[in-house]
Amino acid sequence: AKRAGAGRFLFFTRDMEDELREKAVFKSRLKQAVEGGEIVPFYQPLVDLRSGRLIGMEVLARWRHPERGILAPAEFIAHAEHGGLITPLFKSLLRQACQDAISWPEGLKIAVNMSPRQLQDASLAGVVLDILSASGLSPLRLELEVTETGIVHDLGTAKRLLGLLREAGIRVALDDFGTGYASLRMVKELAVDRLKIDRSFVMALASAPESGRYVSAIIGLARALGLGTTAEGIEDATTMRRIAAMGCDLGQGYFFGRPRPLEELAPWLARAEL
Numbered sequence: 001a002k003r004a005g006a007g008r009f010l011f012f013t014r015d016m017e018d019e020l021r022e023k024a025v026f027k028s029r030l031k032q033a034v035e036g037g038e039i040v041p042f043y044q045p046l047v048d049l050r051s052g053r054l055i056g057m058e059v060l061a062r063w064r065h066p067e068r069g070i071l072a073p074a075e076f077i078a079h080a081e082h083g084g085l086i087t088p089l090f091k092s093l094l095r096q097a098c099q100d101a102i103s104w105p106e107g108l109k110i111a112v113n114m115s116p117r118q119l120q121d122a123s124l125a126g127v128v129l130d131i132l133s134a135s136g137l138s139p140l141r142l143e144l145e146v147t148e149t150g151i152v153h154d155l156g157t158a159k160r161l162l163g164l165l166r167e168a169g170i171r172v173a174l175d176d177f178g179t180g181y182a183s184l185r186m187v188k189e190l191a192v193d194r195l196k197i198d199r200s201f202v203m204a205l206a207s208a209p210e211s212g213r214y215v216s217a218i219i220g221l222a223r224a225l226g227l228g229t230t231a232e233g234i235e236d237a238t239t240m241r242r243i244a245a246m247g248c249d250l251g252q253g254y255f256f257g258r259p260r261p262l263e264e265l266a267p268w269l270a271r272a273e274l
């Protein structure tokens, strides 16, 4: 029994070693991907629910992997966060999105995601402003989406960073609103401009009508605080109409369009030009 136990232990450690080695290989492959431009922006429409007009696009990271095809963020964002690659990835995407958006109809915004841990680095403000000025895109056309979380250790740094960005005219949205921690405190302390209602609330409307109360409550809260609202995860016309009737300003979801690469945006951009 002892031998079997020892054997099992050996087997287990070899497994863990393999896992660590695999992680290290993945990390260096991801680093190479970020540096080599394999992480690209896909764009998903943000639509004004009153007029039906396209007002901008959310930038969603995709890995164009030469062997494995297009990989979704779930496969690599957490690795980038833990491997110290999230800011290089953010910079690369922001640079690409600014270059793309500069030739879109004037006024269309880009909304770029930031990881919570990036809020702990006040030097990021300078990085963002440098990328904007190099591309020539007005800061008024950039919105940053930050996720509400309990793990903003240093609220002071986060406030300073967002304050610097806001002074330059960049807007800040609180993403996945309603799912995280300390939401109201974050809204207040970080002085965000917009709440993005998490898609779990929006998608529940179809199957559980009482979830409409939560959506209404969030919209009411945002209004009382003078903030904009975006509903994510709108997949059908009924949900779109209900959400619009509740007074939400912006909508996003498969009903309007799935995230697409730059090469496939022409039909959307043509409509925005009208």
Ligand code: C2E
Pocket: 044, 059, 060, 061, 072, 073, 074, 077, 090, 093, 113, 114, 115, 145, 175, 176, 199, 232, 233, 234, 235, 252, 253, 254, 255, 259
């Ligand atoms: P998110 O910021 O909440 O982005 C919205 C996600 O919902 C996207 O998933 C989008 O494709 C998906 N979605 C949009 N409309 C619908 C809909 O109608 N129905 C359903 N079922 N889903 C919809 P995606 O692209 O897989 O991104 C997942 C998450 O990965 C994002 O959630 C965001 O948290 C993270 N992410 C993506 N790009 C970046 C990035 O550049 N940086 C960081 N830090 N995180 C990123």
Ligand code: CA
Pocket: 058, 113, 145, 175
């Ligand atoms: Ca987002």
Ligand code: CA
Pocket: 175, 176, 196, 198, 199, 232
């Ligand atoms: Ca979201």
Ligand code: CA
Pocket: 176
């Ligand atoms: Ca999310």
